[in-house]
Amino acid sequence: MKLPPDSVKVKLSISPRKIVELYPRMGLVEVTGKIMDVVEKEVVVEGVSRKVYEGIIRDDTGEIPFSAWDVEVKKGDVLRISGGYVRTFRGMPQLVFDPRATITKEKIDFEIKEIPVILESLEGKGGYNVLVEGVIIDVKKGSGLIYRCPECGRVLTSTNCPEHGKVTPAPDMRIKAVLDDGTGAAMCIFNREQTERIIEISVDEALRMVQENLGNPAVIREIIEEKLIAVPMKVRGNAISKEKYGLTILVKDFQFLDLENIAKKAEQMLQDLG
Numbered sequence: 099m100k101l102p103p104d105s106v107k108v109k110l111s112i113s114p115r116k117i118v119e120l121y122p123r124m125g126l127v128e129v130t131g132k133i134m135d136v137v138e139k140e141v142v143v144e145g146v147s148r149k150v151y152e153g154i155i156r157d158d159t160g161e162i163p164f165s166a167w168d169v170e171v172k173k174g175d176v177l178r179i180s181g182g183y184v185r186t187f188r189g190m191p192q193l194v195f196d197p198r199a200t201i202t203k204e205k206i207d208f209e210i211k212e213i214p215v216i217l218e219s220l221e222g223k224g225g226y227n228v229l230v231e232g233v234i235i236d237v238k239k240g241s242g243l244i245y246r247c248p249e250c251g252r253v254l255t256s257t258n259c260p261e262h263g264k265v266t267p268a269p270d271m272r273i274k275a276v277l278d279d280g281t282g283a284a285m286c287i288f289n290r291e292q293t294e295r296i297i298e299i300s301v302d303e304a305l306r307m308v309q310e311n312l313g314n315p316a317v318i319r320e321i322i323e324e325k326l327i328a329v330p331m332k333v334r335g336n337a338i339s340k341e342k343y344g345l346t347i348l349v350k351d352f353q354f355l356d357l358e359n360i361a362k363k364a365e366q367m368l369q370d371l372g
Contacts, residue, residue: 112180118159118215120184120191121223128180129193131155132208136173154226155193158208160215162226163187167196178202189338189346190224214332217282217345224339230347231333231355232279234286234326241273242318243304269301271318275326277333277347284345286333292349297321330355 114128136153151166153173164182171177181199184191195201214231245267246252247259254267273288273296294300297318299307304318311317335349 116159117155117157117162118219120162120193122184122186122191124184126181126183127193128178129155129157129182130178130204130206131157131161131176133171133173133175133177134161136171138170156208156210158211159213160225160228162191162193164193164195167194169195169197169199169201176204176206176208178204186224189340190226190336214279217277217279217284219281220284220337220339221282221345222339224345225337227334227350228337228347229332229334230277230279230284230337231330232277232283233328233330234275235278235283235328236276237319237323237326238274238276238285241275241322242271243301243308243315244270244272246270269305271301271304273322273326275322277331282345284337284347285343286335286347286349286352288349288352292352293322297325 112126112128113124114130115124117129117131120127120129132155134154134156136151139150139152141148141150149168149170151169151171153164153171154161155164155177156162179193179195179199179201182193182195185194186192212229214229215225217230217232220228220230240253245254247254247262247265248268249262249265250259252259252261254265257264257267259265271290271293273286273293275286275288277284277286288296290301299318299321307317308315332353332355333347333349334351335347338346338348340346
């Protein structure tokens with residue numbers, strides 16, 4: 099005998115989770131967080147117009163991008179979302195929910211904690227605006243003075259762009275450095291402004307130095323290595339995890355760490371623990 103569709107009730111297991119614990123394909127989750135930013139969009143899906151609210155939600159452990167389909171959310175709301183799920187979006191986890199989720203407004207707030215996460219916890223899932231600490235152990239090829247297509251920004255090794263043909267390449271600088279925290283490693287990408295801060299040399303100065311060294315760009319990479327190798331750093335940025343390239347952090351901000359202060363803090367923590 100065939101049973102009616104609604105005759106069997108399936109109880110779904112929904113796990114309360116902190117944002118730092120979220121990873122793609124983990125099943126239904128319950129998350130409580132504050133809407134830090136949100137933008138309303140209207141999209142057409144299979145011929146049907148739908149509203150989607152996209153933004154950032156955070157709790158006391160971190161923050162994550164979200165997409166709310168046909169569910170209006172407002173900046174500043176603190177919501178308990180039971181029945182959302184996590185997917186991969188641009189190499190990072192994203193919280194997704196719709197009217198099937200149970201959404202409750204809460205009257206709580208969250209203390210923003212600057213707690214570094216370990217790199218091992220980001221492998222295979224990535225993370226949004228994460229803070230990590232470690233030591234730079236390598237500077238990769240492609241760091242220093244580079245040239246880009248002025249049209250698409252692609253890094254070039256000649257005057258020919260695969261997309262735009264013959265162009266006049268525009269000079270730029272970047273750093274591709276490996277950060278290790280003892281649990282794992284990540285490639286950190288520093289942009290032009292950050293590279294100039296680290297080596298205290300502008301793009302124009304770098305061009306002059308390369309010309310004075312018979313056009314050899316290795317002179318800039320050597321300066322980068324002297325500045326960064328074996329140096330402890332605190333880095334904040336979006337961590338992108340892709341099987342082909344491993345864990346990559348697009349750096350938003352960074353800070354050099356003082357080893358002496360780190361040792362003093364560790365000693366004080368041991369004393370506090372007795």
